[in-house]
Structure formats: C-alpha cells, structure tokens
Amino acid sequence: MVGFHAPTPSLETAPFWEGVSRRELLVPFCPNCNQWFWPPSCSCVTCRLAAELRAVNGRGKITAYTIVHRPPTKTSGEVPPYILGFVELDVGVRIFSTLIGCSPNPLRIGQSVMVDFIEVEGSDMFLPAFKPIET
Amino acid sequence: MKQDDVTITGIAEFPQGKSAWPSTMAFQEKLVLTALEDAGLSLSDVDVLFTVEPRSDPYLIHALALAERLKISPEYCWSYNSGGCVPMTMLDAAHGLLQAGRARNAVIVVADLPLTSVSRDKYVSHLAHAGPIHPEFEAPYDPPVPAMFALIANAYLQRYGLDRNALAEVALHNRRMAAKHPNAHMKKPMSRDDYLVSRPIAEPLHLLDCAPVSDGGGAIVLSRRPHSTNSKHRRIKLFGSGFSMSHMHLSSSGDLTEFSGGAALKRALRAANLEINAIDLALIYDCFTIAMLVNLEDMGFAKRGAASHAFSDGEFALDGSVPINPHGGLLSHGHPARAGGMGNLIEAVVQLRGDAGDRQVKGCAFALAHGMGGVFASHAASILGRLD
Numbered sequence: 001m002v003g004f005h006a007p008t009p010s011l012e013t014a015p016f017w018e019g020v021s022r023r024e025l026l027v028p029f030c031p032n033c034n035q036w037f038w039p040p041s042c043s044c045v046t047c048r049l050a051a052e053l054r055a056v057n058g059r060g061k062i063t064a065y066t067i068v069h070r071p072p073t074k075t076s077g078e079v080p081p082y083i084l085g086f087v088e089l090d091v092g093v094r095i096f097s098t099l100i101g102c103s104p105n106p107l108r109i110g111q112s113v114m115v116d117f118i119e120v121e122g123s124d125m126f127l128p129a130f131k132p133i134e135t
Numbered sequence: 136m137k138q139d140d141v142t143i144t145g146i147a148e149f150p151q152g153k154s155a156w157p158s159t160m161a162f163q164e165k166l167v168l169t170a171l172e173d174a175g176l177s178l179s180d181v182d183v184l185f186t187v188e189p190r191s192d193p194y195l196i197h198a199l200a201l202a203e204r205l206k207i208s209p210e211y212c213w214s215y216n217s218g219g220c221v222p223m224t225m226l227d228a229a230h231g232l233l234q235a236g237r238a239r240n241a242v243i244v245v246a247d248l249p250l251t252s253v254s255r256d257k258y259v260s261h262l263a264h265a266g267p268i269h270p271e272f273e274a275p276y277d278p279p280v281p282a283m284f285a286l287i288a289n290a291y292l293q294r295y296g297l298d299r300n301a302l303a304e305v306a307l308h309n310r311r312m313a314a315k316h317p318n319a320h321m322k323k324p325m326s327r328d329d330y331l332v333s334r335p336i337a338e339p340l341h342l343l344d345c346a347p348v349s350d351g352g353g354a355i356v357l358s359r360r361p362h363s364t365n366s367k368h369r370r371i372k373l374f375g376s377g378f379s380m381s382h383m384h385l386s387s388s389g390d391l392t393e394f395s396g397g398a399a400l401k402r403a404l405r406a407a408n409l410e411i412n413a414i415d416l417a418l419i420y421d422c423f424t425i426a427m428l429v430n431l432e433d434m435g436f437a438k439r440g441a442a443s444h445a446f447s448d449g450e451f452a453l454d455g456s457v458p459i460n461p462h463g464g465l466l467s468h469g470h471p472a473r474a475g476g477m478g479n480l481i482e483a484v485v486q487l488r489g490d491a492g493d494r495q496v497k498g499c500a501f502a503l504a505h506g507m508g509g510v511f512a513s514h515a516a517s518i519l520g521r522l523d
Contacts, residue, residue, distance in 0.1 A: 003277040013271060038386060039272045064391055066285035067338040071277050084278050084337075086286060086386070096273045096386050109293050120275070127275055 003071045003079050004098070006123035015053055016040040020126050025115045026053035027091055038093035058115030060089040060130070065099055065107055087113055087130050101131035141233040142522065143373070144240075144366040145174025145356030148481045151469030152250070152320035154350035159192035159248045160204050163354075167205060167242055170354035175366050176240055183211040183232055183241030183357075185225040190472045191252035201244065211238060218267075218508025219420050220378065221245060222477045223515035226355065227376040233359040240359070245480075246352030249472035267509035269384040278337075281345055281423065283385055283510045285337035288425035290391040292339060295440030299339055303330045304446035305424040306343050306466060312453075313463025315494040320349045320469035344424040346465040352474030353481045370522040371487045374409065374501070377402025380513040388511065396433035396505065399514035403503070407518045411435055414518070415499045416486055417457055418479035420507040421464040430505065430514075431459070453496060461486065461494040476506035480517065487521045 009017045019026035028051045029036050030044035036056075037045045044051045065085030083099040099107065100116065113130035120127060147169035156162035163186070171177060184207070188197040197214045211232060217224045222245045229241035268274050268283065292298060307330065313319035325343065333342040357373075358366070379398035382388040404411060417436060421427035428442040436457055437445045445451060451459035462468040462482040465475055483502035485491050499521075506515040 005275045005277065007271050007275045009271070039269065039384075064286040064290040066282045066289055066340075067335070068277075068279065068282050068285075069335045069337065070279060070281075072279040073277055082277075084276055084282055084286075086391070094386050096269070096276065096278075096384075098276050109290065 003073055003082070004118070004120050004127060006120045006125040007127070012042050013040050017125065019053065019055070020117060020128060023117050023126075024055050025058045025128055027056050027089065027093060028052070029054045036091040036093050038095055056089060056091050059133070060087040060113055062086070062099065062107070062109055062111045062113060063088045063094060064109065083107065095128070098127070098129045099131070100129045140360045141230055141357060141372070142370040143355060143484055143519070144358040144368070144370070145170040145172070145176065146353060146481055146484050147173060148318055148353035148478070149351070150318045151349045151351030151471060151478070154248060154251055156248060156251065156350070159189050159246070159252060160201065162248060163201055163244050163246050164204055166244055166246055166352070166354040167201075170242060170356045173366075173368070174240075174356040174358060176356065176358070178205055178207050180240045181207055181242050182209050182238045183229050184209040185211070185229055185241065185243045186214050187216065187221045187225070187245050187473050188214050189247035189474070191248040211241075217515070218513065219422065219476045220506040220508045220513050220515035221473070222480045223376060223504060223506045223517040224378070226357070226373060226480065226517055229357050230373045233357055236359070238359070241357040242354060243357070244354045245474045245477035246354065247472040247474040248350040249348050250350045267383065267385075267512060269386065273384060273386065281340050282337035284423040284425055285340040286385065287391055287429065287511065288339050288344075288423075291425060291429060294392050297440070297443065299331065299341075300327075301428065301443035302339070302344055302424040303327055304443045305421065305427040306330050308446050308451065309421065309460055309464040309467040312461050312494065313467035315492070316462050316468060319463045319467055320347055320351070321463070321467040340423060340425070346422045346470035346475075349469030349471045351469045351471035352477045355480060355484070369488045371484050371519055372522050373517060374520045375403045375405070375407030375518045377404070377406060377516045378514065382512050383509060385510050392429060394429065394433055394511035394514070396430045396507070396514045397435060399516040400434045400503070400505070403516035403518045409501065409518065413501050414457065414503050416461070416483070416496045416502040417459050418462070418482050418502065418504045419459055419464065420476055420479065420505050421460065421466050422470055422475060422507070424466065426507065426511070427464070429511065430507065434505070453494065458496045461491065461496060479504040479506065483517070483519045487519055
C-alpha cells in the first residue's frame with residue numbers, strides 16, 4: 001500500500017517478521033506465566049524469563065479505528081485515505097494495524113476481523129493487515 | 136527556611152504563531168532577559184538554567200549552548216525531556232533545588248520555533264517518526280500523530296454515544312477564549328459550521344480538532360528570598376507537583392478512554408494539602424480536542440462522558456464553576472512543538488498575579504497547570520497559588 005514502510009527488525013524481533021513473511025502471525029507467549037503479551041520481546045513482561053513466539057489464529061475484533069486523510073510522509077501524488085486501527089486478538093493482546101477490504105462493509109468497533117498480509121511496495125517485506133469477516 | 140521562601144518572580148511570553156526571530160537562540164536570549172527584568176534580577180543572579188532541547192535547535196545538551204550564548208556559567212545547567220510535561224517537570228526540579236537551599240535564582244526556558252526553522256511538512260513527518268509511535272510495530276503503517284488521538288476519539292465517542300459536536304465544544308471554547316489574549320496564535324472567530332466543515336485529517340478528527348504548529352513558549356524565573364526583593368509582582372508559589380505515567384505506546388495502554396491524569400492531580404493535591412474544589416482555574420493540556428475531554432474526566436472535573444455537556448452548560452466559562460483555559464489552550468493560544476504546555480504555566484502565573492485583563496478569573500487563588508507527554512502517556516500537574 002502507498003506510504004507504508006518496511007520495518008527494520010532487530011535481532012530480537014527478526015523471528016516475528018520471518019513469521020510474517022511466511023504469512024504467520026506470531027505473538028509472544030510466556031510458558032511460565034501462561035500469558036500472551038505485545039509487542040514482541042525475548043523476555044516475559046511479568047517474570048522476565050525467556051518468552052517464545054507462538055502462531056495464533058489471526059482472529060480478533062476492532063477496538064478503535066481512524067480514516068487517515070493526511071499521511072505524515074509526503075509522497076508524489078495523492079494518497080487515497082487509508083484505515084488504521086487497534087485490533088484485539090482472540091488471545092487478548094491489542095495490536096496496531098491497517099484495516100483492509102472494509103468497503104462497502106460499514107466499519108464498527110467490535111467488528112470481527114482476520115489477519116492478512118500485505119506487501120510493502122519496493123521491498124520484500126510484508127506487514128500484517130486485518131480484514132472484516134462474518135461471524 | 137520558611138515554606139514560602141521560594142516563589143515565581145518573573146515570566147516572559149511573546150505572541151505565539153509565526154515569529155520574526157532570526158534564530159531560536161536569539162528568541163530564547165530575549166525570553167531570559169525579559170523574564171529576569173520582570174523579576175528585577177540580572178544575568179549574574181542566575182545559578183540554575185534549565186531548558187528543553189527545541190526541535191528547531193538540536194543540541195545534545197542545549198542548556199549549555201544557551202548559557203554560552205548568555206555568557207553565564209550557572210552551577211545547574213541542564214536540559215530536560217518529558218514531552219508536554221516538561222514545563223512542570225522543570226519547574227518542580229528548579230523549585231526543589233531552591234527549596235533545598237542549593238541555589239538562589241532559577242530560569243527555566245521552554246521555547247521553540249518550529250514554524251520558522253523547519254517546513255510544516257517536515258515537522259509533521261518528524262513528529263510521526265520521532266514521536267510517541269512505536270518505530271517497528273506502528274510506524275510502518277504511516278500514522279500521523281493525529282491518527283493516534285483519533286483512535287481515542289473514535290473509542291470515546293462510540294463509548295458514550297456522542298458525535299463530533301462533543302469535540303466541537305472544546306474547539307469553540309478555546310477559540311472564544313483566545314480572542315481575549317494578546318499573545319494567542321489563533322484568534323479568528325470560529326463558528327460551529329467552520330468546525331464541522333474543516334477538512335478531515337484522521338477521522339473523526341478534522342483540522343480544527345488539532346492544535347496549530349506555533350512558534351512560541353516562554354521563560355519563568357524562580358527565586359529564593361531574600362534574593363527576590365526587586366520583583367514588583369504578587370508572589371506566586373508552587374504549592375505542589377504531581378506526575379504519572381502509564382505507557383509509551385498506545386498499543387500497551389490499558390483502557391482507551393481512561394488514562395492517568397487523575398493520578399498526577401491527586402499527587403499534586405496531596406503535596407499541596409488541598410482538595411480539588413480549591414482549584415479556581417484549570418489550564419488543561421489540549422493538543423487535540425479529544426485530549427481535553429478525556430483529561431477533564433480523568434482528573435474529576437467532569438463525570439465520565441459528560442465533559443462536552445459541561446462545556447455547553449457553561450461550567451468551564453470564565454464565570455463558571457471551574458474556568459478552563461482562558462488563554463485559549465494549545466488549540467488556540469498555540470502549540471510550540473517541544474514547548475507545548477508552557478502557555479499553561481505562564482497563564483497560571485498571569486491569572487494569579489491578577490494581570491489577565493478582561494479574561495481575568497475573579498478571586499483566583501489557586502491554579503492548576505496540567506501537562507501531558509505522548510498520547511496520554513504521562514501527566515504532570517502543578518498547583519500554583521498566590522501568597523499575597
């Protein structure tokens with residue numbers, strides 16, 4: 001999508017982005033605390049022991065959204081409005097992403113969504129995105 | 136030493152908006168000299184100089200560059216960073232040094248020239264990429280800063296069954312107030328129609344929900360007696376400060392419509408040994424309309440979901456139960472980049488001195504100046520009051 005950038009993974013986060021490139025959404029999980037958290041890091045936010053990345057079903061619900069008309073990064077030509085929002089995954093973590101395929105479905109908080117993956121133009125990286133699904 | 140030994144003795148503020156200053160240093164030099172003159176002091180009296188690094192003049196240790204420019208060598212010469220909490224952070228830190236008897240006169244300079252020194256587009260882009268947005272998990276989606284506040288507005292309006300007319304109350308209130316302030320950036324009258332038809336930036340926020348990019352800021356002098364005897368003003372004292380934080384990135388915050396402004400205010404009230412109803416005037420950090428509504432509710436000045444109704448009922452007008460932002464807030468007085476929130480502190484002092492002219496809050500004995508860092512990430516509350 002126009003205007004989106006490729007992330008710059010660190011050694012700590014590279015496994016997450018490798019998952020994205022395999023079209024897998026991985027979420028950090030602590031087996032010691034039996035807890036999911038966000039964003040990806042190698043240590044548990046609670047007990048500080050090693051966390052692992054686990055694949056999730058990619059389903060969640062929209063908790064807030066915005067239609068962006070004025071991107072911060074100037075590109076040549078007009079950028080059509082794009083939708084950004086928070087999705088609360090079924091495992092209980094809130095992630096920031098873009099919402100796609102929402103038209104003509106009316107957007108609403110609480111709408112069920114499913115992960116998809118979009119290619120960043122001019123790079124070989126992908127980003128997670130979410131699209132509405134029937135429930 | 137007596138409790139009232141440290142007071143605010145000088146202030147300086149010039150018109151906010153597009154400025155004609157040749158450089159940020161020249162602007163800050165004039166602010167320091169003006170604030171010292173207001174306090175009846177001179178440069179040689181300064182032993183504390185605190186600054187925030189302006190976006191328009193990036194130094195690793197900006198305070199040293201300003202001291203060098205002023206040809207002074209203050210013992211405590213430090214720059215601070217706590218986002219929109221920084222004016223209150225610096226005031227509290229300077230007050231602590233003076234109260235402890237370690238220094239006599241402190242100057243805090245919170246001023247920036249984002250309009251003059253960088254293009255608006257470059258500034259907006261810079262904010263998005265060095266601001267409160269996660270560089271790896273949020274920034275790739277290219278959210279402008281207004282989008283993060285728009286998410287809160289979306290959740291808030293939905294939760295309480297409100298529409299953009301609720302946000303309009305804040306924009307209209309601030310613009311009406313700014314009309315009476317000689318230094319305000321945005322004074323052109325705004326109608327509800329003007330508000331509603333302004334172009335969308337990140338829905339539900341439109342242009343008139345966003346604070347302008349302004350050149351501006353100010354300086355404040357704090358003095359420990361007997362070194363403050365030349366000040367011709369009422370003595371204003373910092374009665375208590377309170378701070379709080381809950382997150383850096385919104386993804387990691389708790390509820391999307393309730394944050395920690397209330398905790399900061401509670402701590403400040405405890406330090407001042409006051410109840411909330413002692414506050415005669417509240418200067419609330421409102422970089423976006425939604426920030427005002429949520430912050431007022433978090434701090435207990437309005438019931439949940441009811442802050443916009445309190446505006447339309449006149450509770451926050453000059454003659455209301457708690458006057459809010461008689462200077463016009465960040466939304467209309469101005470938002471000078473890293474110096475956002477300094478206008479709140481300056482207005483608190485002006486009002487407590489009784490120097491606010493036709494926007495004067497009658498009988499103003501205690502004022503709250505609130506600051507906010509990031510997207511509701513951190514909060515600062517300074518409770519100022521007059522001694523005379």
